[in-house]
Amino acid sequence: MKTFILVLFLIISQVLFSQSKQQLSSKEALRLSDKYKEKASWFTDMPQYNPDSTAFYVAKAIKVLNPNEPTHRNKLSQLQFDSNKDMISGLPNAEKDSILKVQWSDYEELDIEVTENRILQYEYLVFWANVKLQKGDSKASLDLFEKALALIHKNDKPDVKARMTLDKGLYYGFYGLEAEKKLSLKYLKESLVFYKKNYKKYPSEYYMINAELQYYYTSKNIDSAYYYLNEVKAILKNFKKPLCHIWYYSSLGSYLIGKKHNYEEGRTNINKTIELIEAYHFEDYYGYCLERLADIDYYTKNYDQAIDNYTKARDVYLKNNDHYSAINALNNIADTYEAKGDLANALKFKKQYYTESLASQKELNDRSLRESELKVNVINQEKELTQKSNLQIFFIVALGLCSILLLLIYRNVRLKQKSNLKLAAVNHELEDKNNLLDKRNAENELLLKEIHHRVKNNLEVVSSLLALQSAQIDDQNTKDTMAESQNRVNSIGIVHQKLYQGTNLGAVEMKDYFLNLSESILESFGAEKRIDLKLAMDNLDLDIDTAVPLGLIVNELLTNTIKYAFPKGENGTITIKLHKQDNNILRLEVADNGVGKSGITHGTGFGGQLISLLTHQLNGTMTEENLKGTTVIFDFKLKKAG
Numbered sequence: 001m002k003t004f005i006l007v008l009f010l011i012i013s014q015v016l017f018s019q020s021k022q023q024l025s026s027k028e029a030l031r032l033s034d035k036y037k038e039k040a041s042w043f044t045d046m047p048q049y050n051p052d053s054t055a056f057y058v059a060k061a062i063k064v065l066n067p068n069e070p071t072h073r074n075k076l077s078q079l080q081f082d083s084n085k086d087m088i089s090g091l092p093n094a095e096k097d098s099i100l101k102v103q104w105s106d107y108e109e110l111d112i113e114v115t116e117n118r119i120l121q122y123e124y125l126v127f128w129a130n131v132k133l134q135k136g137d138s139k140a141s142l143d144l145f146e147k148a149l150a151l152i153h154k155n156d157k158p159d160v161k162a163r164m165t166l167d168k169g170l171y172y173g174f175y176g177l178e179a180e181k182k183l184s185l186k187y188l189k190e191s192l193v194f195y196k197k198n199y200k201k202y203p204s205e206y207y208m209i210n211a212e213l214q215y216y217y218t219s220k221n222i223d224s225a226y227y228y229l230n231e232v233k234a235i236l237k238n239f240k241k242p243l244c245h246i247w248y249y250s251s252l253g254s255y256l257i258g259k260k261h262n263y264e265e266g267r268t269n270i271n272k273t274i275e276l277i278e279a280y281h282f283e284d285y286y287g288y289c290l291e292r293l294a295d296i297d298y299y300t301k302n303y304d305q306a307i308d309n310y311t312k313a314r315d316v317y318l319k320n321n322d323h324y325s326a327i328n329a330l331n332n333i334a335d336t337y338e339a340k341g342d343l344a345n346a347l348k349f350k351k352q353y354y355t356e357s358l359a360s361q362k363e364l365n366d367r368s369l370r371e372s373e374l375k376v377n378v379i380n381q382e383k384e385l386t387q388k389s390n391l392q393i394f395f396i397v398a399l400g401l402c403s404i405l406l407l408l409i410y411r412n413v414r415l416k417q418k419s420n421l422k423l424a425a426v427n428h429e430l431e432d433k434n435n436l437l438d439k440r441n442a443e444n445e446l447l448l449k450e451i452h453h454r455v456k457n458n459l460e461v462v463s464s465l466l467a468l469q470s471a472q473i474d475d476q477n478t479k480d481t482m483a484e485s486q487n488r489v490n491s492i493g494i495v496h497q498k499l500y501q502g503t504n505l506g507a508v509e510m511k512d513y514f515l516n517l518s519e520s521i522l523e524s525f526g527a528e529k530r531i532d533l534k535l536a537m538d539n540l541d542l543d544i545d546t547a548v549p550l551g552l553i554v555n556e557l558l559t560n561t562i563k564y565a566f567p568k569g570e571n572g573t574i575t576i577k578l579h580k581q582d583n584n585i586l587r588l589e590v591a592d593n594g595v596g597k598s599g600i601t602h603g604t605g606f607g608g609q610l611i612s613l614l615t616h617q618l619n620g621t622m623t624e625e626n627l628k629g630t631t632v633i634f635d636f637k638l639k640k641a642g
Contacts, residue, residue, distance in 0.1 A: 026071055029064045033075065036061035045240040049280050058082065074116045077107060081124055093135040093321075100128045112151070119160065122151045126167050133174060134321075145171055162194035166205055173212055181216070188212055203239045207232060211247055222259050229255065242280040249273040250285050254292050263296045270296075287316030291329065298332070303340040307333055327356045343468050350464055484607070487555055490520055492548055507541040510550070514576055517551055521558045531562065532573045540578060542586075546636075549614040550578075550588065556607040557590045557632060565594025565630060584638050591631040 024032065040057035043050045062079050065072040080103075107124050110117035125148035132141035149168075152160055165187050173184035192209050199206040214228035232248050253269030256262040270292045277286055294309030314329035334349035469482065494516050514535055522528040542550070554576065566572040577589040615622050620636035 024064065026066075026069055029066065029069075029072065030075065032064050033061045033079070036064070037079065046242055046245065046280075049242050073110070074114065074120065077110060077117070077120055081107070081120065093131055096131045097128075097135055097137075100124075100131060104128070115155070118151050118155075122148045122164075125151070126171070130171065130174065133171075138175075158194060159198075162191050163205070166191035166195070166209065170208065170212060173216070184212070185216055188216075199235065200238075203235055204241070207235060207239060207241075207244050211244075211251075214251060218254075222255075226255060242276060243282055246273055246276045246280075246282055246285050249276070250289055250292070253289075257292055257295050257299075261299070263300060267293065267296055283316075284320065287313045287320065287322070287325065290316065291325075291332070294332065294336075298336055298339070301339075303336050306336045307340075310336065323356075323360060327353060327360060330356065338468075338471075341471075343471060347464070347468060484559055487521055487524055487559060488552060490517075492551065494520070494551070507543055508547040510540045510542055510547065510578055511535055511537050512539075513547065513551065514554060514578070517554060518558060518574075518576070521555060521562070525559075525562050527562050530569060530571045531566070532571075534573060534575045536575055537578045540580070546586075546618065546638075549618050553588070553611055553614050553634070554590060556611050560607060561590070561592045561594065561630070565592045565596075567595060570594075580638070586636040586638050588634040588636070589631060591629060593629040596626045596628075596630055 036057045040054045040061065042048065043053040043057070058079060062076065065076045065079075067073065067076055104124065107121055110121060112118045112121060125144050129141045129144035129148060132138075132144060149164065152164055155161070169184045169187035169191060171184075172180040172187065175184075188209050191205075192213075195202050195206045195209060210228045210231040214225050214232070217225040217228065229248070229251055232244070232251075236245060236248060249269045250273040253266045253273060256269065257266035260266075270289050273285060274289050277283065277289070290309050290313035294306045294313060297303070297306035297309060310329050310333045314326050314333075317323070317326035317329060330349050330353040334346050334353055337343075337349060338346035473482065494513060497516075514537075518533050518535075519528065522531055522533065558574065561574055573593050575589070575591045577591075578587070580586055611622070615634060615636075618636045620634050623633045625631040625633070
């Protein structure tokens with residue numbers, strides 16, 4: 001029904017365009033149209049925000065213009081485009097795509113020799129590309145975005161260059177893959193230089209950049225995220241778009257809840273966001289707000305209410321086709337059931353979370369493999385266009401030289417024709433075999449990553465089962481044993497995680513691996529605040545057959561050190577060193593400044609036995625020093641490359 005109303009509105013608008021404008025001169029019509037447009041813009045701000053009034057005055061601004069008047073055409077097209085964007089904003093992406101496809105023919109007929117028309121076509125295609133991307137049609141989206149960039153890549157005006165750079169940053173960020181997120185950060189910071197100097201003239205663009213940068217840094221550097229959040233706050237007084245205020249208060253509430261643990265102020269800001277959503281009918285952030293309220297309930301141990309809000313948030317995410325957030329909501333529900341003590345439901349939702357996560361990750365891997373932007377000429381378009389031009393010149397010159405050369409060697413060509421045909425056939429066959437081999441190698445690499453990913457997920461399930469089983473055991477010694485087993489499983493799982501996330505499927509980068517492993521062990525003992533961990537080592541790649549035993553050895557030593565080297569919860573330092581020596585020896589050192597001990601085994605002694613077996617497996621030796629703590633040194637003889 002909505003689509004029918006929109007199409008009817010567009011038809012009526014076209015009829016209005018054709019009506020005579022004899023009562024107004026061309027200049028008077030332009031001035032009156034500008035007044036109506038200004039009135040329409042006034043209704044896009046708070047507190048008088050009213051989309052219906054905006055549409056009414058935009059229609060009046062369109063009505064006074066004459067489509068047959070050359071000086072009116074660009075303004076008329078721009079008004080139609082802005083009006084259509086606002087009108088279809090609440091429609092499903094498939095309907096948006098259909099309407100934009102129909103309307104494109106009108107904009108395609110504009111004379112692109114006129115700069116304003118070229119920029120208008122660019123804006124239309126960028127908007128359409130984003131709709132395609134939201135719809136899930138990534139390949140078509142990339143084609144439209146590439147077409148848009150080609151329209152203005154030669155325009156040297158600073159504001160046009162800045163807009164193109166900003167659009168790249170926003171588009172690559174929304175695309176969702178890790179490589180594109182890094183490109184997004186690069187382009188956003190480049191465009192920020194221009195818009196920070198001109199933020200009063202371009203408040204919307206300045207807001208979008210800071211909002212995207214705040215989102216990017218939220219999971220990476222909270223101080224940077226808070227800095228960009230305050231940059232948005234600084235323009236709120238003069239920038240009265242409801243969506244900007246909704247985003248700010250929801251982001252501030254999330255920061256107060258997750259990072260400051262200030263639940264009272266956090267709830268106040270989230271409730272303020274919900275009030276704005278309900279007042280101005282912006283539903284996109286409703287699921288996010290429900291999830292933040294659920295976080296507060298979880299942290300304050302109001303578990304039933306937390307589960308209810310997480311479930312409502314997931315329903316909203318699914319309705320809005322936000323599958324990534326919906327999957328994370330499953331994990332939150334499982335964690336809440338576990339905290340509540342309902343282990344059966346915890347395991348049920350955890351399994352559902354792993355199943356949906358694996359399907360989502362596989363889809364991302366497929367997209368990355370099929371549609372790498374480096375292969376569709378979007379990322380380096382300017383460079384490639386120049387290369388194409390140079391290539392054409394090269395082909396023309398080469399063709400002339402070849403023609404002269406062919407005349408000179410005509411006799412030789414005839415004599416060797418049969419031989420050349422045979423050689424061409426052999427080369428063609430060899431090329432086909434090489435292409436087939438490349439394709440199989442790519443498929444095998446993807447399959448191997450999938451295997452590592454599945455192994456890692458299965459190990460996480462085993463770890464979760466151990467945690468659930470441990471929660472039902474009363475004997476502390478048995479619980480400690482189960483926890484140690486869980487850490488051993490995690491140490492192996494991290495290896496497989498590094499392999500499928502890295503670029504080298506045959507090796508593990510040990511410094512990053514030891515950092516993740518150590519942080520996981522410290523967190524499992526609740527010792528991350530009292531133990532200072534130091535990794536005195538350079539980046540070093542090792543094969544999986546060496547990395548897994550080393551990880552298990554470090555796991556056992558860290559476990560023993562945390563439990564026995566710092567009694568009564570004392571603070572301390574643990575240092576891990578790993579480096580290759582000139583004599584093909586790999587040296588591992590694990591040292592602490594604790595109370596010192598005569599041996600490295602305690603309890604059942606299983607950890608010590610495991611270290612001895614793994615040391616023997618790696619053809620190594622172990623020595624122990626007790627001076628201002630304990631230092632355990634291993635020397636492993638590496639296999640020489642054959």
